[in-house]
Amino acid sequence: MKSIAIVGAGISGCVVARKLAERGCRVTVFEANANPGGLAEDRKVEDAYIPLWGPHIFRTSNKQVYKFINRFCKLSATTHRVRIYVDGSYVVFPPDSIKKPATMSIDYYASLKDILIDIVGPQIYCKYYEEYTQKKLGVDASYLAPQIISLIPLFNHKGRYFSEIIEGIPEVGYVTLFQNMLDHKMISTVYNLFVAARELHSFDYIIWSGRIDEYFDYCFGELFFASVRHEISQNWTWPISEKEEAVINFPQTNVPYIRATNYQALNSVPYIGLEYPLEGNLCAYPILTSKAVIKRNKYIEKAESIKDKVSFIGRQGRFEYSSMDRCVLNALKLGISLKF
Numbered sequence: 257m258k259s260i261a262i263v264g265a266g267i268s269g270c271v272v273a274r275k276l277a278e279r280g281c282r283v284t285v286f287e288a289n290a291n292p293g294g295l296a297e298d299r300k301v302e303d304a305y306i307p308l309w310g311p312h313i314f315r316t317s318n319k320q321v322y323k324f325i326n327r328f329c330k331l332s333a334t335t336h337r338v339r340i341y342v343d344g345s346y347v348v349f350p351p352d353s354i355k356k357p358a359t360m361s362i363d364y365y366a367s368l369k370d371i372l373i374d375i376v377g378p379q380i381y382c383k384y385y386e387e388y389t390q391k392k393l394g395v396d397a398s399y400l401a402p403q404i405i406s407l408i409p410l411f412n413h414k415g416r417y418f419s420e421i422i423e424g425i426p427e428v429g430y431v432t433l434f435q436n437m438l439d440h441k442m443i444s445t446v447y448n449l450f451v452a453a454r455e456l457h458s459f460d461y462i463i464w465s466g467r468i469d470e471y472f473d474y475c476f477g478e479l480f481f482a483s484v485r486h487e488i489s490q491n492w493t494w495p496i497s498e499k500e501e502a503v504i505n506f507p508q509t510n511v512p513y514i515r516a517t518n519y520q521a522l523n524s525v526p527y528i529g530l531e532y533p534l535e536g537n538l539c540a541y542p543i544l545t546s547k548a549v550i551k552r553n554k555y556i557e558k559a560e561s562i563k564d565k566v567s568f569i570g571r572q573g574r575f576e577y578s579s580m581d582r583c584v585l586n587a588l589k590l591g592i593s594l595k596f
């Protein structure tokens with residue numbers, strides 16, 4: 257029977273742990289925090305679950321992903337709608353006016369800025385995207401790789417922010433959802449322990465959802481993340497009357513926070529969440545500058561050369577800006593494809 261070490265109990269680590277346990281592997285999950293959750297960690301406030309780092313809406317169009325999540329908890333349906341506050345007005349975001357181009361070759365562009373201007377035009381770029389990118393990541397969009405375009409909300413989907421078929425929030429919260437996944441006789445968990453790769457030599461195989469640069473002792477240099485601090489307040493008055501719009505983006509630098517969330521609309525609790533960009537040490541958003549992508553590719557190539565011993569998954573393990581459903585899909589694929 258193979259013994260597997262999984263580093264990190266975020267959504268990626270928990271999904272692959274469950275998949276391998278169900279295949280009969282003995283799995284030990286190591287997590288630096290006191291419980292599973294990672295970036296999706298939440299905490300019970302009154303009768304609802306409020307995310308520690310900012311609103312987390314699970315969305316997917318993938319049946320396999322939905323079926324897997326649904327085994328461990330129900331999702332309470334929600335429809336995510338967003339406004340953006342610019343020059344004194346709260347307007348629908350993304351704007352209805354932007355239409356999907358028929359074709360688009362990313363190779364043609366040098367930066368995220370170039371491709372954004374081409375799609376949304378210079379005016380909307382300046383108003384909605386330029387300051388927002390600088391504020392959120394601390395980097396000008398002209399330094400960011402054009403590939404990031406696929407991760408940026410550009411088109412309005414009949415009033416909806418997301419295009420996926422299913423949108424919801426776990427009724428029991430994310431921490432309980434992940435605990436349910438880890439609740440299997442073949443899975444042991446070790447919390448409050450930040451492990452180093454060298455401590456795991458007794459295992460037959462390692463799955464690493466921590467930072468890939470850290471695993472390799474930063475041999476190609478450090479990969480940088482932007483952090484965020486999420487503050488919960490009851491003293492902030494929600495400024496718009498539309499009850500369904502749970503989130504307002506604040507791209508301009510004259511406001512210190514970048515996003516406000518009305519948890520009354522999302523979770524039925526009277527709290528407002530304010531996200532302050534670039535505060536703290538959370539590995540929240542990979543800063544995918546064109547230089548960082550080259551560095552990341554070197555790490556991924558090195559990872560490929562040891563894939564008979566270690567696999568790298570998740571936001572930190574692949575240094576990619578992934579949504580939760582993508583993490584689930586990748587973790588399921590890995591759990592199925594590993595040959596033991």
Ligand SMILES: Cc1cc2nc3c(=O)[nH]c(=O)nc-3n(C[C@H](O)[C@H](O)[C@H](O)COP(=O)(O)OP(=O)(O)OC[C@H]3O[C@@H](n4cnc5c(N)ncnc54)[C@H](O)[C@@H]3O)c2cc1C
Binds near residue numbers: 269286289296312
């Ligand atoms: C503010 C914010 C809002 C978001 N909103 C959404 C949303 O609405 N919808 C959506 O789909 N996605 C959203 N995301 C993205 C989503 O949070 C991530 O895609 C997902 O949680 C990543 O999961 P992961 O398991 O790959 O990594 P993580 O969640 O980062 O988990 C990695 C875990 O590994 C642990 N770890 C790392 N190194 C070690 C070590 N050496 N030893 C022990 N433990 C270690 C960490 O403590 C952490 O718990 C959001 C992200 C942020 C920051």
